[in-house]
Amino acid sequence: MTSPTDKILASGEVPAPTGHTTQLNGAPVASENVSITAGPQGPNILNDIHLIEKLAHFNRERVPERNPHAKGHGAFGELHITHDVSQYTKAKLFQPGTVTPMAVRFSTVAGEQGSPDTWRDVHGFALRFYTEDGNYDIVGNNTPTFFLRDGIKFPDFIHSQKRVGPSGLRSADAQWDFWTRTPESAHQVTYLMGDRGTPKTSRHQDGFGSHTFQWINAEGTPVWIKYHFKTRQGWETFTDAEAEEMAGKNADYQREDLFNAIERGDFPIWDVKVQIMPFEEAETYRWNPFDLTKTWSQKDYPLIDVGYFVLNRNPRNFFAQIEQLALDPGNLVPGVGLSPDRMLMARAFAYADAQRYRIGPNYRQLPVNQPLHPVNTYSHQGPMAYQFNPADAPVYSPNRFDKGAGYLDDGETSSSGVSYGQAADYYVNPDPHGTDLVRAAYVKHPEDDDFIQAGILYREVMDDGAKARLVDNITNAMRGISEGVEARVYEYWTNVDAELGQRVREEFAKKK
Ligand code: HEM
Numbered sequence: 192m193t194s195p196t197d198k199i200l201a202s203g204e205v206p207a208p209t210g211h212t213t214q215l216n217g218a219p220v221a222s223e224n225v226s227i228t229a230g231p232q233g234p235n236i237l238n239d240i241h242l243i244e245k246l247a248h249f250n251r252e253r254v255p256e257r258n259p260h261a262k263g264h265g266a267f268g269e270l271h272i273t274h275d276v277s278q279y280t281k282a283k284l285f286q287p288g289t290v291t292p293m294a295v296r297f298s299t300v301a302g303e304q305g306s307p308d309t310w311r312d313v314h315g316f317a318l319r320f321y322t323e324d325g326n327y328d329i330v331g332n333n334t335p336t337f338f339l340r341d342g343i344k345f346p347d348f349i350h351s352q353k354r355v356g357p358s359g360l361r362s363a364d365a366q367w368d369f370w371t372r373t374p375e376s377a378h379q380v381t382y383l384m385g386d387r388g389t390p391k392t393s394r395h396q397d398g399f400g401s402h403t404f405q406w407i408n409a410e411g412t413p414v415w416i417k418y419h420f421k422t423r424q425g426w427e428t429f430t431d432a433e434a435e436e437m438a439g440k441n442a443d444y445q446r447e448d449l450f451n452a453i454e455r456g457d458f459p460i461w462d463v464k465v466q467i468m469p470f471e472e473a474e475t476y477r478w479n480p481f482d483l484t485k486t487w488s489q490k491d492y493p494l495i496d497v498g499y500f501v502l503n504r505n506p507r508n509f510f511a512q513i514e515q516l517a518l519d520p521g522n523l524v525p526g527v528g529l530s531p532d533r534m535l536m537a538r539a540f541a542y543a544d545a546q547r548y549r550i551g552p553n554y555r556q557l558p559v560n561q562p563l564h565p566v567n568t569y570s571h572q573g574p575m576a577y578q579f580n581p582a583d584a585p586v587y588s589p590n591r592f593d594k595g596a597g598y599l600d601d602g603e604t605s606s607s608g609v610s611y612g613q614a615a616d617y618y619v620n621p622d623p624h625g626t627d628l629v630r631a632a633y634v635k636h637p638e639d640d641d642f643i644q645a646g647i648l649y650r651e652v653m654d655d656g657a658k659a660r661l662v663d664n665i666t667n668a669m670r671g672i673s674e675g676v677e678a679r680v681y682e683y684w685t686n687v688d689a690e691l692g693q694r695v696r697e698e699f700a701k702k703k
Contacts, residue, residue: 194269194292195292195321195563196267196268196269196292196293196503196504197504199267199292199294199321199558199559200267200504200506200507200512201507202558202559202561203511203557203558203559204507204508214240214241214244215244215248220241221241226239226242227239227242254514254515254549254550255548255549256303256304256549257298257545257549258349258545259300259301259349259352259353260298260299260300260315260317261298261302261303261304261306262298262299262302262303262304262305262306262308263296263297263298263299263315263513264296264297264298264308264393264443264445264446264449264450264509264513265294265295265296265297265506265512265513265516266294266295266449266450266453266502266504266505266506267292267293267294267295267502267503267504267505267506267512268292268293268295268458268500268501268502268503268504269290269291269292269293269500269501269503270284270289270290270291270293270320270463270498270499270500271289271290271498271499271500271501272284272285272286272287272288272289272290272497272498273287273496273497273498273499274287274495274496274497274498275287276406276465276495276497277408277409278408279406279408279414279416279465279467280406280407280408280416280526280527281407281408281409281525281526282322282324282327282406282524282525282526282527283322283323283324283524283525283526284320284322284323284324284327284524285497285498285526291320291321291322292320292321292563293318293319293320293321293500294318294319294321294512294516294559295316295317295318295319295500295502296315296317296513296516296518297314297315297316297317297393297445297449298314298315298317299312299313299314299315300312300313300314300315300349300352301349301352301353301361305442306442307437307438307439307442307444308438308442308443308444308445308446309389309429309434309435309437309438309444309445310434310438311383311384311388311389311431311434312383312388313332313333313334313379313382313383313388314332314333314390314393314396315330315331315332315333316331316332316333316396316398316399316420317329317330317331317518318330318331318398318420318500318518319516319518319522321562321563322524322563323563323564324524324525324526325522325524325562325564326522326524326560326562327522327523327524327527328518328519328520328522329400329418329520330518330519330520330538330542331398331399331400331401331402331418331420332398332399332401333387333390333396333397333398333399334379334382334383334387334399334401335399335401335417335419335486336378336379336382336401336483336484336485336486337379337401337483337484337534338370338373338375338376338379338380338484339373339375339376339483339484339534340375340482340483340484340532340533340534341533341534341537342533342534342536342537342538342541343533343537344373345534345537345541347369348369348373350365351365351366351368351369351370352365352366375482375484376484377484378484378485379484386426386428387426387428389428389429389430389431389433389434390426390427390428390429390445391427391428391429392427392444392445392448392449393445393448393449393459394422394424394448394449394452394459395422395424395425395426395427395428396422396426396427397419397420397421397422397426397461398419398420398461399417399418399419399420400417400418400419401417401483402417402483402520402530402532402534402535403415403416403417403468403480403481403487403530403532403535404416404417404418404527404528404529404530404535405527405528405529405530405618405619406465406467406526406527406528407525407526407527407528407615407619408526411615412470413470413528413615413618413619414467414468414469414470415467415468415469415470415473415480415530415621416465416466416467416468417465417466417486417487417492418463418464418465419463419464419465419466419494420461420462420463420464420500421461421462421464422459422460422461423459423460423461423462423499424459424460449502450505453502453503453504453505454505458501458502458503459501459502460499460500460501460502461499461500462496462498462499463496463497463498463499463500464494464495464496464497465494465495465497466487466489466492466493466494466495467492467495468480468487468492470619470621471621473621474621474622474623476491481530481531481532481533482532483532483534483535511557511558511559512559515550515554515557515559515560516559516560517542517543517546517550517554517555517557517560518542519542519543519546520535520538520539520542521538521539521540521542521543525616528615528616528617528618528619529617529618530618530621531618531620531621531622551573551574551575552573552574553573553574553575553576553577556575556576556577556578566578567594567595569585569586569587569588571586580594588600591673591675591676599611599630606641607632607633608632608633608635608641609632610629610630610631610632611629611630611631612629612630612631613627613628613629614627614628614629614630641686642686642687645687645688646687646688649661649687649688649691650688658691658694661691662691662694662695662698663698665680665684665695665698666695666698666699666702667702669695669699669702670702677699680695681695681696
């Protein structure tokens with residue numbers, strides 16, 4: 192039986208091609224070697240369709256590289272849950288015994304796609320879990336902290352790290368100018384300038400979710416958590432000199448190391464652990480637990496075992512499955528939530544936005560980005576739309592069909608006048624003096640009602656002629672409606688005005 196991980200990896204792969212080549216419309220190609228010219232010594236022609244198509248497609252082979260984290264490599268495998276953390280989270284992927292297919296992408300931050308893996312840098316450690324409840328991504332680094340605590344500074348930070356100015360060179364001056372004027376960077380710069388800035392390979396480093404996240408159990412009780420991924424291979428680092436030497440010798444050293452290890456069956460493993468902070472302790476902990484420049488002491492919150500993940504499959508195609516792998520901290524599933532960390536909230540916007548630009552708005556329809564179970568959505572169309580709904584499926588919500596709505600919605604009363612209470616699926620606010628995230632209706636004033644002003648317009652503004660034309664127009668526009676909707680239309684106009692409801696009913700009876 193094919194494992195879920197293998198299914199993800201095989202999706203999109205075309206059967207091994209044999210025989211003659213075809214154009215992209217499937218028609219046979221006459222020659223891959225000799226183009227058509229007007230006579231043996233004449234110019235090429237515009238209607239040599241294969242030549243034009245081949246050149247044009249070649250020009251479009253790249254998508255813009257990630258900004259930042261452009262240089263990276265990845266693999267696939269499985270997450271295994273060996274311990275019971277169900278008292279803290281109802282997330283299906285973390286329930287004891289669960290095995291979840293996953294993807295990983297390791298990266299550097301500042302360098303471009305061809306830059307050396309061993310340049311001193313923070314290294315990205317990004318995980319995608321294909322869970323029963325949708326894709327869950329933990330997009331972390333090999334450090335437990337970050338340079339900043341507010342997302343508004345992120346573009347400035349990245350600008351200071353990347354190539355600048357007329358020379359197009361990276362600038363130590365810009366980097367230190369930014370860091371020294373950003374004192375909250377000190378903790379992360381200490382990691383960066385220390386041994387962890389030059390991990391030897393991707394296999395020989397720990398990973399971190401870095402941010403504080405919320406876990407929510409089946410009873411709805413929240414706790415705060417931090418993820419730790421402990422390499423079973425042991426931490427190994429290069430010295431500055433070794434890293435620089437390797438950058439010259441083999442820019443793809445870490446990519447090659449991971450690929451070859453998996454090819455030879457030497458599958459790297461990381462233990463998955465979490466720190467858990469009781470919900471109420473967030474307010475009084477000695478450091479602000481949502482500040483990404485800080486860690487939580489393991490003496491205060493020791494590591495708790497959850498399970499492990501193993502990387503045991505290489506991508507079948509680097510471009511399709513790693514370059515187009517769209518990892519996003521906004522990919523959340525029930526049982527996990529965000530926190531008041533401002534970096535995390537900025538990230539919840541930034542990644543999907545980058546991916547819509549970089550790959551296209553339908554990037555989630557690519558096999559490597561598709562969740563295990565079908566998506567049920569009213570978002571549709573757009574460039575390169577591949578999936579579509581059955582012909583009779585409604586394209587709007589609310590509707591009279593059973594395509595569905597949100598799990599809090601009630602198809603009958605669905606209206607912006609209804610409140611749903613706390614938005615606990617994002618996170619429960621830890622600040623007892625603060626403002627909770629809510630899904631709340633407009634605050635109702637004494638006379639607020641959806642139909643009241645339409646009734647006044649009908650009764651007090653319209654003269655008899657306008658009323659008659661209104662009834663005529665409504666009933667003209669009703670032609671072709673279904674029986675169920677017809678009944679609702681009478682109820683709707685009766686709510687506006689009982690006499691109007693009656694007139695619509697009588698007038699439509701004549702037109703049916
Ligand atoms: C407000 C702060 C941040 C913003 C706005 C931001 C934005 C971005 C963007 C736009 C990308 C490229 C995404 C793509 O094109 O697919 C990216 C990649 C990445 N970021 Fe951030 N980032 C932020 C902070 C962080 C932090 C704090 C971490 C780690 C704890 C992090 C880790 C990563 C990783 C690992 C990648 C590469 C993901 C991959 O392998 O595809 N970023 N970031």
